[in-house]
Amino acid sequence: MKVTVVGAGAVGASCAEYIAIKNFASEVVLVDIKEGYAEGKAMDLMQTASLNGFDTKITGVTGDYSKTADSDICVITSGIPRKPGMTREELIGINAGIVKSVAASLIEHSPNTIIIVVSNPMDTMTYLVHKTTNLPKNRIIGMGGALDSARFKYRLAEALGAPISDVDGMVIGGHSDTGMVPLTSHATRNSVKVSEFLTEERLEQVAADTKVGGATLTKLLGTSAWYAPGAAVSGLVQAIACDQKKIYPCSTLLEGEYDLSDICIGVPVILGKDGIESIVDIPLSEAEKAHMQSSAEGVRKTNGLLEL
Ligand SMILES: NC(=O)C1=CN([C@@H]2O[C@H](COP(=O)(O)OP(=O)(O)OC[C@H]3O[C@@H](n4cnc5c(N)ncnc54)[C@H](O)[C@@H]3O)[C@@H](O)[C@H]2O)C=CC1
Numbered sequence: 034m035k036v037t038v039v040g041a042g043a044v045g046a047s048c049a050e051y052i053a054i055k056n057f058a059s060e061v062v063l064v065d066i067k068e069g070y071a072e073g074k075a076m077d078l079m080q081t082a083s084l085n086g087f088d089t090k091i092t093g094v095t096g097d098y099s100k101t102a103d104s105d106i107c108v109i110t111s112g113i114p115r116k117p118g119m120t121r122e123e124l125i126g127i128n129a130g131i132v133k134s135v136a137a138s139l140i141e142h143s144p145n146t147i148i149i150v151v152s153n154p155m156d157t158m159t160y161l162v163h164k165t166t167n168l169p170k171n172r173i174i175g176m177g178g179a180l181d182s183a184r185f186k187y188r189l190a191e192a193l194g195a196p197i198s199d200v201d202g203m204v205i206g207g208h209s210d211t212g213m214v215p216l217t218s219h220a221t222r223n224s225v226k227v228s229e230f231l232t233e234e235r236l237e238q239v240a241a242d243t244k245v246g247g248a249t250l251t252k253l254l255g256t257s258a259w260y261a262p263g264a265a266v267s268g269l270v271q272a273i274a275c276d277q278k279k280i281y282p283c284s285t286l287l288e289g290e291y292d293l294s295d296i297c298i299g300v301p302v303i304l305g306k307d308g309i310e311s312i313v314d315i316p317l318s319e320a321e322k323a324h325m326q327s328s329a330e331g332v333r334k335t336n337g338l339l340e341l
Pocket residue numbers: 039040041042043044045064065066067070110111112113114115124128131135150151152153155176177180208256257258259262
């Protein structure tokens with residue numbers, strides 16, 4: 034199993050590290066545009082192999098896509114992150130050009146690959162990969178919901194005073210400060226609905242904190258987060274590489290599901306060796322349906338800025 038990660042910055046390197054530590058891939062190739070940067074990150078990570086007990090071979094290259102040939106999975110993290118006070122949508126001007134050219138270079142050398150898009154604004158970047166490549170829709174996956182759901186579980190556990198392992202929950206919708214749809218009505222603490230333990234007001238606060246999860250960290254760190262994003266990507270990569278058939282919310286092209294078409298947005302999907310193997314249609318409350326539609330409007334507005 035060969036995995037390429039483009040962008041050896043904060044998220045790309047974290048993602049490569051988690052993939053290696055989980056020890057399921059034979060090879061990870063890091064690619065960056067900055068001379069020597071991916072090579073340096075790869076060497077540093079390889080020097081953790083004996084300490085962390087993994088056999089995955091990590092290599093780094095500067096812009097040489099021939100070294101990525103025949104990758105089973107390619108992850109795109111190249112592009113700029115936001116600074117405090119910015120929205121993800123403001124990154125479109127620089128990141129669209131980067132994502133478009135990186136996707137083309139990857140597919141030239143790995144025509145059968147599955148692409149995971151991470152660069153922001155992620156739902157629009159995922160749509161851009163659909164519009165500018167001829168990969169089938171099951172092989173283009175946007176990562177956002179897996180991360181947002183992990184943050185939702187963190188906030189739920191905090192509110193419940195429960196261990197995170199006791200909590201389950203999912204966030205669908207657009208990966209933006211206002212577009213996320215945390216499914217509080219479906220969230221559980223060891224099979225018991227969280228509404229049995231938390232007031233409606235407290236649940237609303239959990240949802241609000243979840244939605245600004247990325248912005249909160251950006252304010253604290255001065256740039257956006259990388260540990261949880263890297264771990265979330267590695268979860269998707271492992272689900273595909275190991276044909277796990279796991280459910281993750283991912284950004285995928287909708288063709289009528291959730292009453293939406295011609296848009297990439299986060300919905301629950303089953304991930305296995307073919308990438309997105311199916312979209313899971315779950316019943317939403319009227320409020321969640323309305324929230325999903327307004328989230329889609331926001332994503333469409335950003336998609337409208339693409340020069341296609
Ligand atoms: N979808 C999600 O849930 C998340 C998305 N992100 C996004 O991921 C992206 C990366 O974030 P960070 O790693 O923190 O940024 P970073 O600045 O640490 O790393 C980005 C790397 O991309 C490289 N790069 C730029 N243009 C390139 C090109 N044409 N080819 C190859 N490499 C290129 C840069 O040299 C840099 O090393 C940002 O757009 C950020 O908003 C970050 C966290 C979560």
